[in-house]
Amino acid sequence: MYKYVLDYLDGESLIQCAQDLVRINSVFDPDIDGANESGVTEYLEQRLNAEGFEVHVDEVVPGRSNVIAFLRGKEPGKTLLFEGHQDVVSVGDPGKWKYDPFGGQIVEVNGRRIMYGRGSNDTKGNVAAAFFAAKAIKDSGVAFKGDILLCFPVDEEGSMIGIKDFIKKGWADDVDGAIICEPEDKNLCIFQKGAIRIKVTFQGDQAHGAMPLSGVNPNWALARFINEIKGLEDVEKDRVMKHDYLGWPSITPTMIKSPIEGVAQINVIPNDCYVTLDIRTIPNQDHDTLVRQIQGIIDRLSHRYSDGYDKFSAFLEIVDDRPWTEISREEQIVKATYRAFRDVEGCEPKYNGVPGATDGTFLQAWKGIPVLVTGAGDREIPHHVDEWVDVDDLIDMGKIYTLAALYYLNE
Template sequence: MIDVRSREVAVPFLQSLIQVDTCNPPGNEHRLSLLLQDFLRKAGLDSRISSIGGIEQGRSNLEAVFPGDGGRKLMFCGHLDTVSPWTAEAGKYHPHGAVIDNGKMYGRGTSDMKSGLAAMLLAAVSLHQDGIRLGGDLIFLATAGEEVDSCGARQYAEQHSLSELDGLVIAEPTGSRVAVGHKGALWLRISLFGRSAHGSMPQLGLNAVEGMMEVIALLHQHALEWQAHDPVLGSSSLSVNKIDGGVQTNVIPDRCTIDVDIRTVPPLLHEELLSEITAKLEEMKQLHSGYRYQVEELLDRSVVYTDPVEELIRIALELAGKTGGAGGQSGEEEVHRKAAANATDTAVRGVSYYTDASVLHDHGRLPVLIYGPGDPGLAHQPDEWVDIEAYLDSIEFYRKLAVSYLGVIRD
């Protein structure tokens, strides 16, 4: 097999991943698991596919273990699914065309995060190709469902002992910068129940839509009271992003529902926030005894943060400084860009989105590195793209990271 790090292999390989539609919902990640397994088989490597909810659902994880000499265990993790494609009106390029234009590859998942997933796998396979024996195990995990409920990561955590791992690398888009964590996410669905009546006789009913306006104001006021800021992860936030209520114009609505997105940073605790919000709703109920409310927890993702003194982060910072971030330029412009990047790559950062690390970090014990070639600002956007040079550079980054962290056994 030709060197998998070469442009001739790496670029078509990423194109093949983009061309497989794994938009979630419904996901259909199994078709991509099979593609990766076939690639590994041709490279002489074994892998294991685990179905999610039965193979007939078309969803699965893929795991490949590159065994070392019994030392540390490092996991490379990326997700197989993407968000929904953009419409023809919204973008210039086909979401699954994997078109290359002016040094960029366009398609759903190019940035978030099939480029990182592909680079991790190619880095691991290249070590096998070169006959390099690592001092510990390198585990490659491709998960289903990260964009919705992290079903793949959750199943892996239930079926494996995370305590055996020593480090976790997530290939989400960071613009080839070192990130040490992300905010927590708590999604709530709050339903308010009132009493229906004729629109001409509102005094006979209890308007759930108008009552929900009070609930929303209460939530925002409460968010100001518990607002927190972290120097790396940023500030907490609360936003009401979906509302549903009412039957028709001349009917007093007896039900209204909102979906609330809360992002948290230390020292906020989700359990405490949920209790406080429930208590506030109970207070409101005392003022308006006819109302009844219900709170459902849609998603709970913990904060992820790794101290920059951890060896995994220190190695990553050193490597990022040497590579100077994303590629794609040349000549004097490239020299100046690398100099500027080297000056900033020694600083750690957090990312605004959540990742599978919130499920896999073993309750905060594992050091987590988030690093990927994609631009986080392009995630979920029309005409999503990845810089091809940044993608190729990231293969080298992951390869060197594995060697540095796990060590090499020399005969």
């Protein structure tokens, strides 16, 4: 019924838009003035305004603004949100890239057109696909009920302050369903892993490395703690087992710093140190319970090693807490996108889960909005050197977004 609208989706212009976005460096660096998403913000504002959307640029913090746009239907109805972030992660060492990280170069590989560049996969290509899906609906003049809302927030790769601000200011209050535009091999992701980020700081007493008994070495405490954490991870894996879509839960020590400040020296026992934990959770894991268990480890070790050169003294800080989410296959947003995928691809889509959190985590956890995560791009490529996306997959994704919106809003 709505397939004729796909004739209004300009695939090559979609790809040009994706290239334009990739060519804008939107890595956030707090230590460099102007190193943020502002170039992408300006580009999207101009493009959306030029196409006649109702556009709002909403500052989150100085220099960093969400781009929000509406396409209004002619009759009252539901509000569908398409969401994709403006920021990208660091390129790391540019010398390790074969292709310019901010070049958006398209190369033919085994008969397929591949676009390279930071953000091509995660998730500027999908941002362009969502924009052009909404544009195709507008250009076709097809009648639809309700509203299509586009949100392109800042800081998804950081603490997600963009989507949190979007929610707190009321922009999501009338949203009935959301499609989060992330690279998921076009799978329909109905689960998302949760995440708890924890920092544990250990206190010692600086001393000479040749006389360890004259001080307190916090590294022993850190080592004992990590060993206990591995045991907790094993217990949790045995308890909840492997999830069909999300795999195993995990508790991963990521950053270790010793000492926290000053110069580390091989012959000096540090005054303090810390470790960060990246905890990824699945259904049947309770975040408050996990935090209590970790605090219990700290309390038990503090009691056992209460004095001496290996004294255990530590405190825990929760840096971020993002719950796991799930929605039913019977949700209208899932059924509409399922139908759209089948119509575009000619086959049945695959259900899956997001191995990490997305901005959609907070839309569902804070507002109860049914969230489906789907987009073009190999799901294992984000953050890699020579990040890439298949150009034709982006065009197909634009078509899927187009039909999903119409099926969701009109039926």
